Amino acid sequence: MTDVKRCRFELFVRLKPENILRYPNGSLVWCHRGDRFTRDESVMIAKLVQMLIRHHSKYKLAILYDTSYAMNEIERQVLKYYNGVVELNRLHDYSDMLTKIILPQWLKYDS
Helix, strand or coil, X not given: CCXXXXXXXXXXXXXXXXXXXXXXXXXXXXXXXXXXXXXXXXXXXXXXXXXXXXXXXXXXEEEEEECCCCCCCHHHEEEXXXXXXXXEECHHHHHHHCCCCCCCHHHCCCC
C-alpha cells in the first residue's frame, strides 16, 4: 500500500458579483488546492497567500484552511478575509513556512 499524501492547504474564495464575468462558467465560488503547485507544504501555503494578496480586491470572502485539522476544529481556519477586512489571522503560527513572503500592511500580524 502506498502512502498518499493529501493536500494540506486550501484557499476557498467567493468572488464579488462584479467579477464573475472574468472567470469561466461565471462561477462565484472557487476552491484552490495547494497541491496544484507542489507537494511541499511551505510552498503550498506561500503560493496560496500570494494568490490572496494578488487578487484580494476581487474576493468577497476568502478562507485559507489547514486540512491537517478536523473539519470541526477552529484551528483549521488559518486566515479569513471578508468584505475587505481580515477577520481571522493565524499566519503567525505558520511564520516558519512564510519566510520568503513580504506581507502587505493589511495582512501583517503582531510577532
